[in-house]
Amino acid sequence: MKAIVEARNLHKVYRADGVETPALRGVDFSARAGEFTAIAGPSGSGKSTLLHLLGGLDRPSEGEVWLGGERLDDKSAVERARLRLWKVGFVFQAYNLIPVLTALENAAFVLELRGLPASERVPRARAALVELEMQDYADRRPNQLSGGQQQRVAVARALAAEPAVVFADEPTANLDSKTGLALIEYMKRLNREKGLTFVFSTHDPRLLDHVRRVVHLEDGRIVAEEGMG
Numbered sequence: 001m002k003a004i005v006e007a008r009n010l011h012k013v014y015r016a017d018g019v020e021t022p023a024l025r026g027v028d029f030s031a032r033a034g035e036f037t038a039i040a041g042p043s044g045s046g047k048s049t050l051l052h053l054l055g056g057l058d059r060p061s062e063g064e065v066w067l068g069g070e071r072l073d074d075k076s077a078v079e080r081a082r083l084r085l086w087k088v089g090f091v092f093q094a095y096n097l098i099p100v101l102t103a104l105e106n107a108a109f110v111l112e113l114r115g116l117p118a119s120e121r122v123p124r125a126r127a128a129l130v131e132l133e134m135q136d137y138a139d140r141r142p143n144q145l146s147g148g149q150q151q152r153v154a155v156a157r158a159l160a161a162e163p164a165v166v167f168a169d170e171p172t173a174n175l176d177s178k179t180g181l182a183l184i185e186y187m188k189r190l191n192r193e194k195g196l197t198f199v200f201s202t203h204d205p206r207l208l209d210h211v212r213r214v215v216h217l218e219d220g221r222i223v224a225e226e227g228m229g
């Protein structure tokens with residue numbers, strides 16, 4: 001099957017205050033629709049950089065990124081933002097919910113940005129909360145939810161938007177191991193039952209026992225891959 005996201009020979013060098021930090025040094029990566037992939041590696045290995053480039057949040061110093069058949073790396077910031085809005089879901093380590101909005105409003109937020117009327121976005125956001133077993137918390141604000149519950153709302157927000165691919169950057173890093181594993185299980189179920197494509201990163205080797213396809217990053221390079229094809 002065709003890749004939904006593909007990167008060729010990705011290099012990224014950060015330049016700040018005259019200092020150059022090479023974060024990626026020639027990464028080739030692809031994920032097919034319906035795949036569930038972990039990017040594993042220690043802190044500083046380039047996981048966030050890779051996910052940001054794949055999702056169009058940032059541009060590579062060299063190399064190409066293709067998303068759903070469209071080239072991303074040569075697009076302007078405005079065009080990349082439009083592609084992200086329609087094609088990409090993000091889940092971040094720090095949940096990144098909007099504090100003044102309820103769980104339901106947060107889950108509906110991407111659909112609101114797309115201009116969908118409330119009559120369409122509310123049922124979709126509600127259905128997404130049900131999938132994450134968060135329907136009883138629909139009216140709570142983020143500060144009235146535990147970390148694990150906030151992250152389930154963040155996954156519901158991604159799900160409600162039905163993106164081509166969800167990038168989740170260390171989604172379990174702020175959760176205890178039991179809650180973190182439960183979150184991965186929710187994501188796996190959405191992958192299995194809804195066909196939602198996930199690429200998530202982790203520095204926790206214990207989570208990898210639960211994932212078939214694992215890509216190992218070290219020092220900005222892919223050093224091993226398991227569960228290919």
Ligand SMILES: Nc1ncnc2c1ncn2[C@@H]1O[C@H](COP(=O)(O)OP(=O)(O)O)[C@@H](O)[C@H]1O
Pocket residue numbers: 014015016021022023041042043044045046047048049050
């Ligand atoms: N905005 C930035 N400016 C300068 N260096 C950065 C920036 N972001 C990341 N880096 C550096 O790039 C390397 C890879 O970082 P990162 O992609 O965040 O790794 P990981 O997510 O695996 O911890 C590290 O050496 C990090 O210090």
Ligand SMILES: [Mg+2]
Pocket residue numbers: 047048049169170
């Ligand atoms: Mg990171």
